[in-house]
Amino acid sequence: MSPIHPKQTARKEIYSGKIFQMVEDELEHEGRSFARVTVLHPGAAVFLPLDEDNNLLLVRQYRHPIGQMLLEAPAGTLEPNEEPLTCAKREIQEEVGMSAATWTPLGTLYPAPGFCSELQHLFLARDLTPAPDAEQDEDEFIEVVPLSIGEVEEKIHSGEICDAKTIALYYRYLQYI
Template sequence: MPLGRELPQLLKQRLFYKGRKFDFEVNRLRLPNQAEGEWECIRHPGGALAIPVTAEGKLILVRQYRFAVGGRLLEFPAGTVEVSEDPLATVTREIQEETGYSAATWQKLGEFFLAPGYSDEIIYAYMATDLQKLEKPPNQDEDEDIEIVFYTPEQLEQAIMAGEPVDAKSISSFFLARPLLM
């Protein structure tokens, strides 16, 4: 078992829903401290994110419509890790689909849980450099409504600090990469 993991004892699974991108469950558990109760959890296969950096030092982001928040968020290209897929393969595909670029050099920045109070989703963050514009980018997913935008690291930090709508995985990944960018 990985360091820091202490699995609870499953006493009863009360509800289970299998969705397209994630599963939802309500379980009666006994925690390591012996407390018992019902907890809800979103089970997610994880996601992978790329911070694409151009030769000029600009960051490529997408402004993407997100129905759950009823608006557009500024995000780095990212996608759901498919079953048995390496996160680097996921993000290699996603950067091409969402931005029309490919990267020759990848650097893993780290990984982190997105919302551990109710989900097991983990994000694998990478920096992508030595970019090439694709002649014919792959088609985007049908539900993607994306605009590609370019920011300097300073502009993105200002946008974050000013409270512009930037998603949490992009903010976290940006600050993991910041020492390498500035």
């Protein structure tokens, strides 16, 4: 079977929230119609802060959908029409308590294209300085975890780092250096 690109014939909103919408689309191909539920997401910035001792600054936080603490690259959701780099610069202050003078784009990722339109914009953040005045979002409780390259590798191999964007961004970083 070769892949097809069906035509969208209708859209119905199922849910509209603060961060994303959910829609049910009607698709059609050669007289057959079928429905797909999609999460419409504004996109995100994901970044690896690298400090002067060559540590990558990851964050540990509770992820309610899976009921677990995860160790991840810091990230934030884009505001409407926000540039990804603007978002990354805000989030590195909020989540890591730092600002970065040097930002390097490391491409983009689709984390869940089966049901979600989210596009993640990846960056390496270097030349860090403390930015202690930043306030965390009131519903985010985040611990910053500095890890050497070797420790990140070990935690990916052991499965402790199991967040897809973090593993993919780390791979992009290895290709870059």
